[in-house]
Amino acid sequence: MTANQDARRGNWGVLTGSLFVVLWFAGTIVQGMSGAGFPRPTDDMATVAGYIRDGADRMGQSAGLQILSAFALLCFAGILAAYLRRTGRGGAAAELVQGAGVASAVTLMVGTAATVALGTTDLVNDDASAQLLYQMSFWLAGPIHIAALGAMMLAAAYGLAIPAWLRISGMVIGAIGVVAAASPIVSTLVVATPIGRFAGFLWIIVLTVLLAVRRAPAAAPTVEQPAQV
Numbered sequence: 001m002t003a004n005q006d007a008r009r010g011n012w013g014v015l016t017g018s019l020f021v022v023l024w025f026a027g028t029i030v031q032g033m034s035g036a037g038f039p040r041p042t043d044d045m046a047t048v049a050g051y052i053r054d055g056a057d058r059m060g061q062s063a064g065l066q067i068l069s070a071f072a073l074l075c076f077a078g079i080l081a082a083y084l085r086r087t088g089r090g091g092a093a094a095e096l097v098q099g100a101g102v103a104s105a106v107t108l109m110v111g112t113a114a115t116v117a118l119g120t121t122d123l124v125n126d127d128a129s130a131q132l133l134y135q136m137s138f139w140l141a142g143p144i145h146i147a148a149l150g151a152m153m154l155a156a157a158y159g160l161a162i163p164a165w166l167r168i169s170g171m172v173i174g175a176i177g178v179v180a181a182a183s184p185i186v187s188t189l190v191v192a193t194p195i196g197r198f199a200g201f202l203w204i205i206v207l208t209v210l211l212a213v214r215r216a217p218a219a220a221p222t223v224e225q226p227a228q229v
Contacts, residue, residue, distance in 0.1 A: 150177020
């Protein structure tokens with residue numbers, strides 16, 4: 001099999017990015033089916049504990065889907081970084097795509113694990129513990145996760161050979177996502193989280209479909225070293 005055929009086959013792996021988005025939405029929809037409204041991070045301890053108790057029956061299913069989405073994101077980051085390296089446009093961009101993608105996936109996993117702990121243990125009956133774990137879940141799976149995802153999108157938009165409109169939009173959306181990291185310092189910047197998340201999801205879907213269906217550029221040529229005598 002030629003190098004071009006290998007690259008062509010490898011393109012379909014980037015659809016794990018779209019899988020990440022689909023699984024995340026599925027988990028959110030399942031949790032929303034409980035009928036319990038998502039509390040704000042500023043809500044009091046009793047409100048947060050009540051939300052967890054009301055939605056406990058769906059929380060395990062939702063968390064399972066969210067964790068699967070994090071694994072899909074982890075795979076996507078590795079595949080996208082490998083694609084960048086294979087086409088000779090990698091460098092620092094490929095390393096940042098992989099590193100930021102891993103950070104984004106890990107924060108989503110840990111944030112979701114905090115939610116699982118709430119829904120499957122007696123901690124939910126203690127308002128202070130419920131508030132602590134919910135705050136962990138909110139910040140790790142929210143602003144911090146999105147900030148890392150934004151950094152991954154910035155690096156990908158910079159390093160990939162994609163249309164100008166997709167590159168520019170990716171860098172803008174990625175920058176908005178990175179701003180979410182400052183939410184604990186400037187509370188009004190928390191608005192960057194939903195913007196970076198949902199606009200980022202749309203960008204990832206468009207990018208992955210584009211990379212999956214188009215012919216991959218040939219791998220960068222390597223220089224053979226002279227044989228040692």
